[in-house]
Amino acid sequence: MSTATTNPTHPSPLKALIIGGGIAGPACALFLHRVGIHATIYESHQFITNIGGILGLAPNGLRVLDSLGLADKILKQASVTEEMMMRNHYGMTLGAFPTGKRSRYGFPSILVRRSVVHETLVQATKEAGITIEYGKKVLRVEETDEKVVVYFDDGAAAQGDILFGCDGIRSTVRDHVLAFSGHEKREPHYTGLVGVGGFIPSSLVPNIDPKAEPPVIMTHGPSGIFAYGYLHANNEWIWWSTFEATEEQARGDIRSMPDDELLRKLFAKHGTWPSPIPELIKAETGPMVRLPIYDVDPLPVWHSGRVVLTGDAAHAVAPHSGQGVSLALEDAAVLGKCLREAGTEVRAAFVAYENARKARVTMVVEEGRRRGQAKKEMGFIACWIRDIVMMVMAWWLTDSALDEWFGYTVDGI
Numbered sequence: 068m069s070t071a072t073t074n075p076t077h078p079s080p081l082k083a084l085i086i087g088g089g090i091a092g093p094a095c096a097l098f099l100h101r102v103g104i105h106a107t108i109y110e111s112h113q114f115i116t117n118i119g120g121i122l123g124l125a126p127n128g129l130r131v132l133d134s135l136g137l138a139d140k141i142l143k144q145a146s147v148t149e150e151m152m153m154r155n156h157y158g159m160t161l162g163a164f165p166t167g168k169r170s171r172y173g174f175p176s177i178l179v180r181r182s183v184v185h186e187t188l189v190q191a192t193k194e195a196g197i198t199i200e201y202g203k204k205v206l207r208v209e210e211t212d213e214k215v216v217v218y219f220d221d222g223a224a225a226q227g228d229i230l231f232g233c234d235g236i237r238s239t240v241r242d243h244v245l246a247f248s249g250h251e252k253r254e255p256h257y258t259g260l261v262g263v264g265g266f267i268p269s270s271l272v273p274n275i276d277p278k279a280e281p282p283v284i285m286t287h288g289p290s291g292i293f294a295y296g297y298l299h300a301n302n303e304w305i306w307w308s309t310f311e312a313t314e315e316q317a318r319g320d321i322r323s324m325p326d327d328e329l330l331r332k333l334f335a336k337h338g339t340w341p342s343p344i345p346e347l348i349k350a351e352t353g354p355m356v357r358l359p360i361y362d363v364d365p366l367p368v369w370h371s372g373r374v375v376l377t378g379d380a381a382h383a384v385a386p387h388s389g390q391g392v393s394l395a396l397e398d399a400a401v402l403g404k405c406l407r408e409a410g411t412e413v414r415a416a417f418v419a420y421e422n423a424r425k426a427r428v429t430m431v432v433e434e435g436r437r438r439g440q441a442k443k444e445m446g447f448i449a450c451w452i453r454d455i456v457m458m459v460m461a462w463w464l465t466d467s468a469l470d471e472w473f474g475y476t477v478d479g480i
């Protein structure tokens with residue numbers, strides 16, 4: 068299905084700097100390579116394998132990866148989750164929510180380790196001859212009519228014609244773009260929830276039969292949610308849940324809490340819930356992922372003269388939407404397309420990109436916030452109402468209900 072091409076036919080005179088070697092950074096570099104723009108990626112951390120927890124990747128994200136020739140590789144290491152089963156903490160099934168079927172969109176929704184997506188993209192940049200410089204934390208950006216310069220924490224600097232801010236939710240490049248265009252700095256908004264999760268080798272829970280369980284199931288109760296599924300490629304169970312916490316606790320106590328203490332708290336919340344939830348919590352040995360969940364209010368602008376934002380730097384969306392990575396990949400593809408169409412008129416390309424992306428991304432950020440509310444602790448009556456709403460929605464939601472999300476295609480990439 069892939070239409071990947073790797074050799075740029077028209078080398079561009081533009082030199083690009085990419086800040087951030089997460090998901091958006093390598094994806095942007097690959098699409099720039101396609102249109103003949105040479106880029107160097109600067110990443111603040113050293114490269115470490117196997118970082119992060121589990122990610123949802125939707126058909127729209129896989130479609131972009133396929134255009135880079137990378138979807139098949141990722142699909143082999145993922146778990147296909149074309150619907151998510153919902154039940155309440157009494158074990159009552161509330162219904163199945165469509166999450167994107169291969170038969171409808173060409174690609175399914177999947178659950179996959181973030182590290183698989185990250186490392187696949189990084190490997191592809193290496194194969195394309197793109198340099199990633201690690202240990203290069205950007206402290207400051209300066210731009211003039213002629214050039215853009217970044218200054219690193221090691222005292223060095225780099226200069227280019229255009230710069231891509233792919234530096235995630237706490238973006239330094241975002242601060243520059245907003246200040247350059249006369250807007251106030253935008254701080255990420257803490258959602259009140261900390262995501263926790265882990266991976267459990269199936270050998271530790273031999274009594275749980277993956278074939279007897281739906282691919283992914285989320286249980287809702289008064290103390291929040293607990294979700295789990297099975298990653299066949301690795302013979303492991305994956306699970307995630309959320310803790311309500313103040314921002315101070317999220318960045319302090321919960322991060323530093325020993326695994327066994329966190330597991331005790333998790334068991335207190337969900338230990339009486341239907342099997343196999345208690346068994347999975349008891350089998351977890353850590354280390355667990357702990358991610359305070361933030362999003363960012365829509366930005367007034369995504370670019371300055373020579374600098375453009377992508378991924379979480381432009382629009383951090385809470386993971387409840389399952390679209391964070393997919394949106395970052397879409398951004399990279401749309402930017403590549405706009406730059407190809409605009410040639411060296413980068414300003415025109417950035418305007419076209421922002422216009423093409425803003426409404427779609429805002430819709431997903433808002434839905435991510437709504438879904439997060441349903442994961443918070445709630446009383447008996449609120450739970451009862453939530454169960455009824457979920458049952459009605461599961462009955463009412465057809466496969467086509469999310470065409471706008473999953474059917475999105477970047478033409479001509």
Ligand SMILES: Cc1cc2nc3c(=O)[nH]c(=O)nc-3n(C[C@H](O)[C@H](O)[C@H](O)COP(=O)(O)OP(=O)(O)OC[C@H]3O[C@@H](n4cnc5c(N)ncnc54)[C@H](O)[C@@H]3O)c2cc1C
Nearest residue numbers: 087089090091111119120121204205234235378379386391
């Ligand atoms: C280590 C890590 C683990 C994650 N794990 C999960 C997970 O388990 N589940 C989930 O849903 N989401 C996770 N995320 C978030 C998810 O990757 C993003 O929401 C999404 O993929 C968007 O990608 P992005 O490239 O815009 O941002 P990110 O993936 O966050 O990448 C941003 C990159 O920029 C780098 N960076 C930041 N500031 C600077 C700077 N000043 N100079 C240079 N480089 C800088 C960061 O180190 C990072 O590598 C994780 C992010 C990171 C960084």
